[in-house]
Amino acid sequence: ETGVTQSPTHLIKTRGQQVTLRCSSQSGHNTVSWYQQALGQGPQFIFQYYREEENGRGNFPPRFSGLQFPNYSSELNVNALELDDSALYLCASSLVGGKTEAFFGQGTRLTVV
Amino acid sequence: AQKITQTQPGMFVQEKEAVTLDCTYDTSDQSYGLFWYKQPSSGEMIFLIYQGSYDEQNATEGRYSLNFQKARKSANLVISASQLGDSAMYFCAMREVENAGNMLTFGGGTRLMVKP
Numbered sequence: 258e259t260g261v262t263q264s265p266t267h268l269i270k271t272r273g274q275q276v277t278l279r280c281s282s283q284s285g286h287n288t289v290s291w292y293q294q295a296l297g298q299g300p301q302f303i304f305q306y307y308r309e310e311e312n313g314r315g316n317f318p319p320r321f322s323g324l325q326f327p328n329y330s331s332e333l334n335v336n337a338l339e340l341d342d343s344a345l346y347l348c349a350s351s352l353v354g355g356k357t358e359a360f361f362g363q364g365t366r367l368t369v370v
Numbered sequence: 371a372q373k374i375t376q377t378q379p380g381m382f383v384q385e386k387e388a389v390t391l392d393c394t395y396d397t398s399d400q401s402y403g404l405f406w407y408k409q410p411s412s413g414e415m416i417f418l419i420y421q422g423s424y425d426e427q428n429a430t431e432g433r434y435s436l437n438f439q440k441a442r443k444s445a446n447l448v449i450s451a452s453q454l455g456d457s458a459m460y461f462c463a464m465r466e467v468e469n470a471g472n473m474l475t476f477g478g479g480t481r482l483m484v485k486p
Binding site: 305313315347349358359361362363364 | 405414417420473
């Protein structure tokens with residue numbers, strides 16, 4: 258148990274729709290990151306939030322957006338879904354810097370049809 | 371150029387034997403961290419071991435050890451006394467301190483299969 262929970266675990270959406278994925282971080286962690294993992298590949302960094310502000314972003318278009326709340330929970334929003342958005346979405350919480358590892362949730366598997 | 375390279379898409383190992391999973395990395399930063407994660411079929415990424423770029427000794431965590439060769443930019447994971455439960459995907463990842471926060475760059479992974 259990492260203390261990081263994601264919901265829902267599975268989701269099926271239609272191309273063009275919008276989706277919101279949720280993450281509850283480990284207690285005391287001030288940073289949350291989101292990753293997209295396509296089938297058979299390593300996770301790709303989407304973006305990171307620190308104290309409710311985005312402070313890093315990978316190579317993803319603006320239709321991927323997020324929020325972090327005062328209780329360190331977080332949302333990932335994806336607009337105008339495309340078939341290639343089908344993937345496992347992983348949330349990770351951590352403390353900034355140092356030797357601290359990122360703790361991952363079990364992921365949300367999104368299928369776009 | 372890829373920042374993290376895992377050249378072994380799949381590996382077999384006999385139960386109770388040791389296995390080495392390869393990882394090479396590329397960075398111009400002086401300060402960085404290297405991680406190994408295990409991902410079973412359930413999907414969750416499980417932290418295994420960490421090595422900082424300034425750590426003089428190789429990291430060890432139980433049956434896991436990291437063979438860190440800084441000049442060669444390699445950070446291989448060694449699993450001793452393999453168990454059937456070790457069958458999973460293994461990912462090497464790097465955190466470059468100069469980059470934003472805790473962004474991790476992952477390799478493509480190695481699927482380890484432990485034979486009874």
